[in-house]
Each structure stands twice: as structure tokens, then as C-alpha cells.
């Protein structure tokens with residue numbers, strides 16, 4: 001496949017100021033007429049090239065006259081034009097029902113919907129499918145009125161009416177020029193949860209969340225989140241909504257989370273539908289976060305869009321940062337930060353240290369869909385967060401105001417963003433720009449010494465080599481630092497931001513009389529791996545006394561990781577310090593339950609593996625289980641106390657109640673790990689008596705890992721109760737795929753032939769195969785069956801849906817980190833994928849790069 005390079009960017013040859021689309025909708029035969037006003041851009045004599053994917057022109061006309069002298073080249077419709085501006089009309093036919101890729105116009109659960117980002121619009125009509133061609137759209141649709149009573153598109157509704165033969169039509173107009181990836185339409189039998197929002201300048205916006213009638217009662221949480229997001233963006237960024245209507249539609253079959261189409265967001269139903277019986281607290285939080293994310297794109301993405309797809313992090317990194325800030329403001333900032341860092345470490349750090357590592361602004365790609373990655377999104381957000389840290393909140397706001405004012409209505413670049421941050425914030429970000437071009441997670445070594453009056457902090461940074469980037473330059477790292485007194489248990493200085501810019505540096509802090517303990521990278525101010533020589537006692541001290549909650553959590557995690565890594569290496573380790581630190585946190589009355597629940601959780605098996613040169617999944621599992629069991633036994637009464645105090649609560653959706661539920665399930669897990677005789681009955685009672693999904697799924701997860709007779713009973717009861725609810729059935733598949741039992745592979749294989757398993761629905765595939773591939777011990781079973789299973793799924797799914805298939809490849813690319821026998825089997829699985837006949841470029845790119 002062809003490789004697209006960032007440095008090959010050229011401005012478009014033709015612009016398209018106006019676009020009129022006319023859809024005659026039908027699930028098997030939709031006719032699309034497009035009328036484009038095209039204007040020659042610059043002085044050249046090149047023809048008009050309109051992208052198309054699997055399209056055949058039925059008719060083409062130029063300035064009202066049918067023409068036949070067009071050609072097709074690589075799917076593109078090429079038309080020679082003589083003048084400066086012309087009107088081009090094309091007609092094509094497409095079959096939404098047969099569109100299994102879920103890109104372009106497709107059918108899902110009886111409705112018709114679109115997904116165009118990144119390059120799906122070319123599957124609907126011929127068009128310059130690139131984000132720097134902005135056009136004003138008018139969309140007319142007609143459809144069978146009984147099957148598709150609701151017809152939605154971007155912008156504002158203009159007119160509608162009935163037609164003969166039971167059909168009807170609607171016309172929508174979007175006054176804001178937009179790239180075609182933000183185009184959307186939806187047709188179906190939908191009902192709306194309607195509400196309204198009055199903007200900061202007093203304009204009333206009609207809001208609608210469109211779902212199947214039966215799902216209407218599950219849309220209130222999303223609606224509340226939408227209104228909070230609209231108010232938050234006004235207060236925090238001065239951004240007001242700009243159309244008279246804002247619609248969201250939930251669909252069951254969707255390749256990722258949601259899509260920010262102008263005025264008509266389309267969502268994976270899992271990020272809209274919630275009620276206490278079917279959604280967990282985590283689902284509620286994710287819904288609010290994704291609703292906010294897509295809404296915030298209206299400014300960071302739509303009003304200011306991307307010049308080309310190499311700039312993707314311009315909108316995604318910035319928008320993730322904005323949604324993280326929003327979510328932090330709705331509950332506990334500290335817990336939100338902990339969750340975001342955990343996500344970064346679980347999904348981005350492995351990417352950054354493997355064969356698919358790429359900078360947040362990549363240099364090349366084969367298939368852009370493969371670059372909607374944790375690096376572009378989550379590391380991208382960390383980079384915006386560092387700018388926020390360097391500028392401080394006031395200057396950051398001035399800088400974002402400048403960015404939006406300067407580039408409103410434009411297709412911008414990452415460089416434009418950094419320049420606006422520099423100009424608006426009055427800082428020099430020259431060296432900081434390396435974050436956009438260098439891949440790899442920097443490593444920082446920190447060593448603190450002390451001589452009775454002065455503390456010296458020696459810092460050393462290295463940036464590891466990544467594919468195509470053998471040599472790296474030192475980056476600018478904003479490290480928040482504070483010292484605490486070992487005796488006084490008090491801070492010895494104010495928090496300061498150390499700007500580490502060289503490979504080596506020494507920071508001198510005067511006036512430190514007692515022995516200082518180092519608190520560094522507080523709040524995770526820089527996305528780096530920190531190595532320090534702090535021992536167990538100092539980490540335990542920080543876990544109890546640091547005034548930065550993230551740093552407290554981090555100290556505990558480091559203590560746990562150090563203990564577990566030692567246990568794996570040496571076959572055993574002293575659990576004492578971890579147990580005492582966990583006891584201290586668990587019984588600290590000043591801490592809230594949600595923080596405690598995060599802090600006392602052991603690092604995942606995968607994260608422990610990431611600390612080791614060669615991952616030994618079985619030894620990690622044994623070491624972690626043994627620490628878990630001892631924590632369970634030694635702190636049994638504290639776990640029981642935490643469990644009982646939460647158990648009495650009735651369901652309520654509030655930060656405090658959420659924290660109590662989280663701690664309750666964590667405590668139940670430790671009680672089960674302790675081997676307590678009553679743990680399985682406790683879990684089953686919680687499972688059966690729960691008045692909410694958080695408790696029910698929490699208990700199911702504990703039972704699934706165990707051997708009690710309650711296990712099969714719970715699995716069956718859950719299925720019986722929820723078999724008609726696809727989103728909850730996904731949880732049923734996932735809970736079993738994450739089982740820590742030795743027989744998980746057999747169960748996963750059996751589940752893959754369960755009548756409810758299907759490759760046609762991306763959520764279901766992710767629920768089983770995606771979840772299993774992060775179950776380190778199960779997936780990396782020494783016999784290699786996990787790898788063969790995943791390869792089978794990828795090869796089969798690629799024929800239907802290459803984009804979602806390609807997303808499953810990365811776990812196989814971690815082979816360098818495993819022993820030779822496993823590595824060999826992982827490579828064999830990748831090779832089998834690469835050799836599969838008719839492979840998509842999506843999967844080819846991921847699998848061939850993973851073979852490295």
C-alpha cells in the first residue's frame with residue numbers, strides 16, 4: 001500500500017465553497033446526487049480530482065451539461081475543467097445495508113446513519129475528501145415515511161413535506177463551512193429526549209437525544225451531561241454554541257465511541273444509554289466524558305479544524321484535555337487524574353515503547369484510521385496539559401482565546417496551536433515542540449542528596465529510540481517538585497516547577513535542615529517514567545503524608561510495583577511495607593472512599609509486566625496473587641469494615657455514593673482473595689440483591705474468578721436477566737474474558753461460538769476478543785492458543801470491518817517483551833495475518849509494522 005507523508009502536503013487544487021446533496025434513501029439502493037460549486041485554487045491547469053471509494057458514477061455533468069470525458073484513476077473521478085469556477089453534478093448509487101465496514105452510509109438496527117471521519121465521505125459521493133476543503137452544505141433527503149419517520153442532518157432544519165407513495169422529505173442547511181468528514185445524516189424510527197439550553201448571549205438552543213422509543217428512559221444522564229458541558233465551555237473557555245439545534249443520535253453498531261459531526265453527533269449507544277440497572281458508575285462517567293468530548297469538538301475540531309490528518313492531535317489531544325478538565329470539575333479532580341494516568345500507562349506507554357510507536361504528529365501512514373491512537377489522544381492531551389502547567393491557567397486561557405480568534409473557520413496545524421500558545425502566553429516553546437516530533441516516553445532518573453543545609457536534586461533524562469528515530473534530543477519536562485521532612489512530617493519548601501531541559505541537571509534547594517524526602521512529578525506534571533532511589537520507607541511516608549493526592553497514590557503504586565518486581569525476580573519479597581501503607585490509607589478518616597479505592601488497588605499484571613525486560617506472566621500472576629491474598633488476610637477486619645459501611649447504602653448517583661460502591665467492590669475482591677469462607681456467599685448476595693449494575697457487575701467479577709458453586713449460578717442468572725440488552729450482554733462477555741482462572745482460554749473459545757457472539761457488532765468483538773487480549777495471564781498462556789485465537793478473529797473480521805480488526809492487532813506486537821517461545825508464537829500469529837489473502841491495508845499496516 002501507498003505511504004502518505006506529512007512533508008508531501010500540498011494545498012488543494014480546487015476549493016468547493018458550496019455543496020448540495022440530494023439523497024433518495026433506501027437500505028439497499030440509495031441514490032446520491034451531489035452538486036458542487038468548485039473554484040480553481042491557485043494558478044495551475046490540473047484537473048479536478050474527486051475522491052471515491054467503491055463508487056461508480058451513474059451520471060456526471062459540468063455547468064448543467066452531461067459530460068462523458070471524465071476518467072477514473074484509483075477510485076478518483078478525474079474531470080478536466082477549463083475555467084476558474086464550475087458547477088459539477090454527479091450521481092451514484094450505494095447500498096447501506098451491505099456496508100459492513102460501518103464507514104460512509106450504513107444501516108444499524110433498522111436505521112440509516114453515516115460515519116465519515118476520517119475518509120468515509122468518499123464512500124457516499126465523489127468529493128475532495130480532505131479536511132482542508134471547507135464547504136457550506138445543503139442536504140435534502142427523501143425516504144419511506146413509515147420506516148424512516150425521522151430525517152436528520154447537520155445544521156438547522158429548513159423545510160420538510162410529504163411525497164406520494166408513502167415517502168417524505170426534509171431539507172437541512174448548515175451555515176458553517178466544514179470539511180466533509182463532519183458531514184452526517186440519520187434516518188430512522190427514533191424518538192427524542194428534548195430539552196433546551198440558553199447560551200451566554202441569551203440564544204435558545206433546542207437539544208435532542210434520539211434513540212429507539214424503548215431506550216428513551218435511559219437518556220437523561222446524557223442530556224444532563226450535555227447541558228453541563230455547554231455551560232462549562234462558556235465559563236472555562238468562553239465558547240458558545242453556534243447553531244439553533246444540537247442533536248445526538250445513538251446507534252448500536254459503531255466502530256469507536258462517538259463522532260462530533262456538526263450539530264448532529266452520532267454516538268455508540270454505550271456512551272448514551274444509562275440507568276442504574278444496566279450501567280455501572282464507570283459507564284455513567286464515560287458517558288458524561290464522551291458527551292462532553294464530542295460537544296467540545298464544536299470549537300476544538302469543527303470551528304477550528306485540521307489542515308491534514310497528520311494534525312489529528314490538534315483537535316484530539318486538545319479536546320481530550322478539555323474533557324478531562326470537565327470531568328475533574330464534576331467530581332474529584334484527584335481521582336480523575338489518577339484514572340487518566342492509569343489509562344495513559346495501560347494503553348499509551350506500551351504503544352510508545354513498541355513497534356507502533358509514533359509521535360503525536362506522525363510523519364507518515366498507510367491508513368489514517370490506524371492513527372486514532374492513545375498517543376494522538378491521551379499523550380496529545382498530556383502535551384496540552386504541560387502547556388497549561390507552563391503557562392498557568394490565566395495565560396492559558398488568553399492563549400486559547402487567541403488560538404480560537406486567529407483560526408476560527410480555518411483548517412489549522414499543530415504549529416499554529418503552539419504559536420498561539422507562545423504568543424498568547426508570552427513564552428518560548430521552541431524546545432517544547434520536540435513533544436510533537438519525538439516519539440517514546442522519556443525516562444527521568446532522580447537522585448536527592450542532602451548535607452544538613454542544602455538539598456541537591458540530580459536529574460537525568462533519556463528518550464528511548466523508537467522506530468525510525470534512533471537518536472533523540474532532550475525534551476523540556478515540567479516537573480513539579482516538593483520536599484518533605486522525614487522527622488517533622490511537614491513540607492520543607494513550596495512546590496516548585498523544575499523545567500528540566502538538558503540531559504543532566506542539578507537543582508539546589510537551600511535551607512533544608514532535616515533529611516528531605518522527595519516528592520516529584522506531582523500531579524503527573526510530565527508524562528514520563530520516573531526512576532528514583534527512594535526506598536520503601538520513604539514511599540510509605542509519602543503515601544501517608546504527601547499533600548498532593550496524586551503523589552500519595554503514586555508513592556503507594558511505586559511501593560507496590562517495587563515489591564512485586566522484587567517478588568518476581570527473587571521468588572519472594574517482604575510484603576510488610578505495602579501492608580502497613582495500605583492499612584494506613586484504608587483507615588485514614590480524612591480520605592474519601594473514591595480515593596482510598598484507587599490507592600489500595602494493586603497495579604495490573606500488565607503494568608507490572610511493563611516494568612520488566614522479559615515479561616513472565618505466570619510469575620507475575622503468582623506474585624500479585626500472593627500479595628493480594630496477604631493483604632486480604634492481614635487487613636481482613638478493615639476490608640469488612642469498609643464493605644459493611646457501604647453495603648447499607650441505597651442507590652444514588654453522587655460522587656460520595658460512587659466512591660462507596662467502588663470501595664465496596666475493591667474490599668469484596670480482597671476478602672475473596674483472603675480465602676475467607678463467606679466471601680463467595682457475600683459476593684452472591686451482593687450479586688443477587690444489587691439495586692444497581694455497579695454492585696452487580698462488581699460481584700460477578702469476583703465470582704467469575706473463583707471456584708464456588710455460585711459462579712455458574714451467577715453467570716447464568718446474569719445472562720437470563722439481560723440477554724435482550726446488547727450493552728449489558730457485552731459486560732457478560734467481558735467479565736468472563738477477564739477471568740483470572742487458569743481455564744479462561746477454554747471459556748473464551750466457548751464464548752466465541754456462543755449464539756450471541758457476532759463479528760458484525762464492534763462492541764461485541766471488543767467485549768470478548770479485545771478484553772481477553774489485555775488479560776495478560778490468559779492471553780499469554782504458554783501454549784500460544786491465545787495468539788492463534790486473536791489472529792483467527794482478526795482475519796475473519798478483516799473481511800467485514802478492517803478498521804475494527806486493525807485495532808485488535810497491537811497486543812500481538814508486544815512479542816519483543818516475551819520469552820523466545822512465546823515471541824515465536826506471537827510472530828507466527830502476526831505472519832499468518834500478514835499472509836491472509838485479500839488483507840486490508842488497515843490490518844496489513846498494523847501487522848507488518850508489528851512484525852518489525
Ligand code: B3K
Nearest residue numbers: 117118258259260369372
Ligand atoms: N473524531 C472521532 C473519531 C473518529 C475516528 C475515525 N477512525 C471521535 C472523537 O475523537 O471524538
Ligand code: ZN
Nearest residue numbers: 293297316319
Ligand atoms: Zn475527539
